[in-house]
């Protein structure tokens with residue numbers, strides 16, 4: 001086996017290949033969903049970090065309510081997962097546009 005050398009710009013992406021999540025929010029008036037791949041399991045309990053910021057509309061809502069739900073999509077949803085991650089909630093109702101079924105979360 002030989003060691004491969006790649007530029008740091010490319011090599012770091014090999015660390016990014018974990019599960020992609022759909023993160024949903026409800027701020028009391030509307031639901032929204034976004035795609036998150038910057039996530040990290042933090043513990044032997046279900047403590048998970050996600051990284052996002054104010055460029056996303058879900059951010060303020062999640063900070064305000066301190067609530068969100070995580071959904072692990074199935075592999076055959078991959079194209080929808082990417083589509084969800086390239087539009088903002090103010091542009092459309094993503095649940096309607098992408099034919100997503102809403103169900104109450106067991107844990108918020």
Ligand SMILES: Cc1cc2nc3c(=O)[nH]c(=O)nc-3n(C[C@H](O)[C@H](O)[C@H](O)COP(=O)(O)O)c2cc1C
Nearest residue numbers: 034035036037038052056057058082085087088089
């Ligand atoms: C594959 C993929 C992964 C993404 N991962 C992240 C992420 O980890 N953190 C983040 O802030 N945005 C991520 N995004 C971008 C957001 O999902 C995107 O900006 C989304 O449209 C935000 O929705 P909102 O503005 O309705 O909240 C990702 C997008 C894609 C397509």
